[in-house]
Amino acid sequence: MSTPTWKNPIVQWVDHRLPIVTFLDHAIVKYPTPRNLNYWWNFGSLAGLILVIMIGTGIILAMSYTPHTSMAFDSVERIMRDVNYGWLIRYLHMNGGSMFFIAVYIHIFRGMYYGSYKEPRELLWIIGIFIFFAMMSTAFLGYVLPWGQMSFWGATVITNLFSIIPFFGESIVQWLWGGFSIDNPTLNKFYSLHYLMPFVIFALVFVHLWALHTHKSSNPLGIEVKGDEDEIPFHPYYTAKDAYGVGLFLIFFLGFTFFAPNFFGEPDNYIEANPLVTPTHIVPEWYFLPFYAILRAVPDNFVDVWGILPVIISAKAAGVIAMFASILLLLVLPWLDTSKVRSAKFRPTYFWLFWLFVIDTIILGFMGAKPAEGTFLLIGRLATAYYFLHLVIFIPLVGKFEKTKPLPESISAAVTAGGSDAKEGS
Amino acid sequence: MFKKILIVAFVFALFSSINAGPLQAAEGAAHPASQEWTTDGLFGFFDRKQLKRGWQVYSEICASCHSVRLVYYRHLEEIGFSPDEVKKIAAEAEVAAGPNEDGETHNDGELIVRPGKPFDKIVSPYPNDLAARAANAGALPPDLSLMTKARKNGANYLHALLTGYKEAPADFKLTEDMNYNPYFPGSQIAMGEPLSDDGVEYADGTKATVDQMSKDITAFLVWAAEPELEERKRMGVKVMLFLIIFTAMLYAVKRQVWAKLH
Amino acid sequence: MADTASTAEGTANGSSDDSHDDTKRDFLLYSTIAVGAAGTVMAAWPFIDIMNPSKDVLALASTELDISSVEEGQSITAIWRGKPIFVRRRTAKEIETAQATELKDLPDPEADKDRVKKSQWLVMIGVCTHLGCIPLGQKSGDTKGEFGGWFCPCHGSHYDTSGRIRKGPAPKNLPIPPYKFIDDTNILIG
Numbered sequence: 001m002s003t004p005t006w007k008n009p010i011v012q013w014v015d016h017r018l019p020i021v022t023f024l025d026h027a028i029v030k031y032p033t034p035r036n037l038n039y040w041w042n043f044g045s046l047a048g049l050i051l052v053i054m055i056g057t058g059i060i061l062a063m064s065y066t067p068h069t070s071m072a073f074d075s076v077e078r079i080m081r082d083v084n085y086g087w088l089i090r091y092l093h094m095n096g097g098s099m100f101f102i103a104v105y106i107h108i109f110r111g112m113y114y115g116s117y118k119e120p121r122e123l124l125w126i127i128g129i130f131i132f133f134a135m136m137s138t139a140f141l142g143y144v145l146p147w148g149q150m151s152f153w154g155a156t157v158i159t160n161l162f163s164i165i166p167f168f169g170e171s172i173v174q175w176l177w178g179g180f181s182i183d184n185p186t187l188n189k190f191y192s193l194h195y196l197m198p199f200v201i202f203a204l205v206f207v208h209l210w211a212l213h214t215h216k217s218s219n220p221l222g223i224e225v226k227g228d229e230d231e232i233p234f235h236p237y238y239t240a241k242d243a244y245g246v247g248l249f250l251i252f253f254l255g256f257t258f259f260a261p262n263f264f265g266e267p268d269n270y271i272e273a274n275p276l277v278t279p280t281h282i283v284p285e286w287y288f289l290p291f292y293a294i295l296r297a298v299p300d301n302f303v304d305v306w307g308i309l310p311v312i313i314s315a316k317a318a319g320v321i322a323m324f325a326s327i328l329l330l331l332v333l334p335w336l337d338t339s340k341v342r343s344a345k346f347r348p349t350y351f352w353l354f355w356l357f358v359i360d361t362i363i364l365g366f367m368g369a370k371p372a373e374g375t376f377l378l379i380g381r382l383a384t385a386y387y388f389l390h391l392v393i394f395i396p397l398v399g400k401f402e403k404t405k406p407l408p409e410s411i412s413a414a415v416t417a418g419g420s421d422a423k424e425g426s
Numbered sequence: 427m428f429k430k431i432l433i434v435a436f437v438f439a440l441f442s443s444i445n446a447g448p449l450q451a452a453e454g455a456a457h458p459a460s461q462e463w464t465t466d467g468l469f470g471f472f473d474r475k476q477l478k479r480g481w482q483v484y485s486e487i488c489a490s491c492h493s494v495r496l497v498y499y500r501h502l503e504e505i506g507f508s509p510d511e512v513k514k515i516a517a518e519a520e521v522a523a524g525p526n527e528d529g530e531t532h533n534d535g536e537l538i539v540r541p542g543k544p545f546d547k548i549v550s551p552y553p554n555d556l557a558a559r560a561a562n563a564g565a566l567p568p569d570l571s572l573m574t575k576a577r578k579n580g581a582n583y584l585h586a587l588l589t590g591y592k593e594a595p596a597d598f599k600l601t602e603d604m605n606y607n608p609y610f611p612g613s614q615i616a617m618g619e620p621l622s623d624d625g626v627e628y629a630d631g632t633k634a635t636v637d638q639m640s641k642d643i644t645a646f647l648v649w650a651a652e653p654e655l656e657e658r659k660r661m662g663v664k665v666m667l668f669l670i671i672f673t674a675m676l677y678a679v680k681r682q683v684w685a686k687l688h
Numbered sequence: 689m690a691d692t693a694s695t696a697e698g699t700a701n702g703s704s705d706d707s708h709d710d711t712k713r714d715f716l717l718y719s720t721i722a723v724g725a726a727g728t729v730m731a732a733w734p735f736i737d738i739m740n741p742s743k744d745v746l747a748l749a750s751t752e753l754d755i756s757s758v759e760e761g762q763s764i765t766a767i768w769r770g771k772p773i774f775v776r777r778r779t780a781k782e783i784e785t786a787q788a789t790e791l792k793d794l795p796d797p798e799a800d801k802d803r804v805k806k807s808q809w810l811v812m813i814g815v816c817t818h819l820g821c822i823p824l825g826q827k828s829g830d831t832k833g834e835f836g837g838w839f840c841p842c843h844g845s846h847y848d849t850s851g852r853i854r855k856g857p858a859p860k861n862l863p864i865p866p867y868k869f870i871d872d873t874n875i876l877i878g
Contacts, residue, residue: 498744500743543752544747545744545747545748668727671723672720672723672724675719675720675723676720676724678716678720679716679720682712682716682717
């Protein structure tokens with residue numbers, strides 16, 4: 001790697017000792033990027049931006065928040081009422097959480113549609129799923145802090161999931177609580193961890209980017225970059241495109257923040273936590289709903305019917321295992337998918353399967369918000385079954401039997417030949 | 427084309443699913459009719475005359491049972507009371523004076539009190555929840571400071587509830603000491619009908635009908651729950667205008683940068 | 689960021705555009721950067737202002753004090769903005785001593801009449817100007833120092849009946865807070 005000579009003597013002096021300018025030049029300026037990335041590729045950097053916004057607003061909020069059961073709710077309301085612009089920062093943080101999940105869900109589905117997780121980007125995908133997991137725990141921990149009814153009861157329900165662990169369950173739950181129910185020690189602990197987790201995510205994002213920059217971005221055609229004519233430097237092309245995406249995103253994000261700040265929230269969380277009264281419907285935040293539906297979908301008698309070690313795994317355990325499995329399965333998706341072709345553009349059957357899977361997760365989301373009874377429960381069960389069928393059966397089989405469309409010769413050939421790809425790229 | 431439709435359907439479905447949670451929370455209760463509120467919409471604002479009337483309804487009627495414990499007397503300046511008026515309002519209340527020079531908080535068992543000051547919280551009718559229950563046949567009158575945010579469709583719900591008292595239908599089994607109100611979950615509520623025509627005498631001459639008072643108290647409670655609402659929406663409009671222009675510029679830059687490529 | 693960006697743009701892309709396009713593009717680019725920078729600066733303000741004193745803190749920034757029960761020769765201590773306020777109803781003798789003191793005898797020359805609004809009432813912030821201890825002299829049993837006012841036990845600063853430094857390491861007189869008499873028996877500090 002030759003060191004470029006920088007015209008500015010100060011830059012040159014620094015770069016000679018700490019090649020940070022060269023590093024940035026390679027990573028975000030000259031960084032060769034496929035020329036045909038479409039707008040779905042904006043959501044990765046967008047998620048990174050939201051992470052920064054969340055950390056920024058979070059640190060500021062921590063300056064005025066009190067993690068004590070008797071003061072937490074009131075301290076949040078003091079932020080909303082008396083602290084200068086406290087309402088703005090708090091609503092940014094609240095809605096930023098939802099925006100983070102919207103961006104990351106689109107990012108994940110994009111990876112699925114275009115087969116971005118395939119060789120040699122398996123580890124990139126796996127690190128991404130770790131980030132998703134870390135985000136979910138951060139969001140869960142953070143939701144407890146305002147100490148509203150949903151905070152309290154959501155925390156109670158989720159921490160109780162760990163009681164299914166054989167032999168040690170009870171002790172683990174008590175360890176999580178630091179007591180015999182969700183109480184002040186729990187709140188203190190969650191506050192500390194909620195402050196820690198974003199930095200764990202930040203580190204994971206760094207590793208994610210490292211892996212990305214090793215094999216570079218995938219692209220909508222899913223074919224390898226063949227030569228220089230397939231690539232363009234990240235700057236100014238994708239910096240300009242990302243900046244435009246950020247503008248659109250901010251309109252969406254701040255639209256909610258200023259005009260419907262509680263759209264994604266639950267009214268019950270504006271009632272202070274009361275350990276003696278459970279809200280009629282405990283509903284998690286929207287981004288957990290599909291997984292919540294899977295948790296509740298497993299029938300009580302499931303274990304007996306299948307006779308799988310009923311002593312160790314109770315029915316409740318089966319639901320919890322299903323929920324964790326639904327996420328953990330994504331880790332092995334690169335190996336479940338046997339197709340050599342990446343992009344759904346050239347996989348007519350997978351194209352349909354993909355959209356069915358998207359619709360399935362949305363149905364799961366709906367069912368997660370409904371009481372687990374009657375028709376809702378039945379639909380929830382069917383959707384859960386399909387979720388696993390898709391990942392475990394359909395994806396491996398389709399890869400084997402699907403007749404894929406012919407792949408274009410190269411990215412530049414496809415772009416110059418015109419058609420939808422060129423349009424998406426512009 | 428087909429793909430575009432799918433995407434639109436996806437986004438639409440996503441947002442409906444987000445809304446699906448809160449929507450079904452109102453089960454077992456009549457759907458409240460939508461009223462017009464000045465705080466609605468992009469340009470929502472507070473009608474300060476109405477808020478003052480709402481404060482009058484609160485302090486003369488609701489305050490005998492319900493607290494607004496997150497609101498301070500000094501906040502009343504924001505709805506149009508002068509600092510001197512706020513001082514007078516605050517001074518009518520008695521707050522615990524705290525320990526005196528000898529460290530006593532009570533004198534012969536009586537709490538030592540001082541007149542309220544603007545920096546005090548609006549004094550609650552009961553010292554704690556147990557006292558509140560004891561005074562209300564076991565029912566707890568909830569704190570009202572966040573009421574419109576803590577209920578789905580809060581403002582319309584409150585207005586519907588306050589104007590919705592009726593005779594119970596013949597087939598409805600009403601528990602003793604309860605009142606029939608179809609807008610309350612379960613259709614029976616411990617609170618008796620709080621408002622009656624001319625229950626208060628408005629200083630500004632507005633006719634104090636039940637409907638008018640319900641609207642005024644609801645508007646006041648919307649303010650109590652979201653005192654930042656007006657500032658938030660005003661700032662929001664400016665921010666949106668800025669972002670639309672800025673994003674258009676970013677789009678133009680993007681077009682120019684990419685134009686070279688084709 | 690914009691700096692590195694524009695440098696590298698020059699190095700990476702060479703100059704394939706003609707100069708007319710360049711000017712047009714530069715204008716759009718720079719005005720967009722300017723608008724973005726302005727937006728960023730405006731967006732930064734809430735993040736800075738949030739650390740300023742909040743409304744509930746400001747509401748306590750002024751303290752009303754009822755002084756009707758203070759007898760001549762007595763002092764009371766109130767708290768204002770987290771600091772002790774010394775209010776002393778001085779005796780005729782104390783006033784006389786304070787007024788008679790020559791300015792040249794003072795390390796921090798200040799006439800007594802400039803330190804009081806009504807000569808009977810001395811209102812000061814009771815924090816020693818040396819290193820921030822609270823001087824003695826408020827209670828009747830306290831040592832009042834060599835000049836009959838206040839005495840700081842930390843490093844031995846003596847203040848007179850006007851709260852002026854007379855002896856010891858403290859460099860300044862005890863400061864006077866902003867205050868006014870609302871009526872004869874109430875003062876508003878702050």
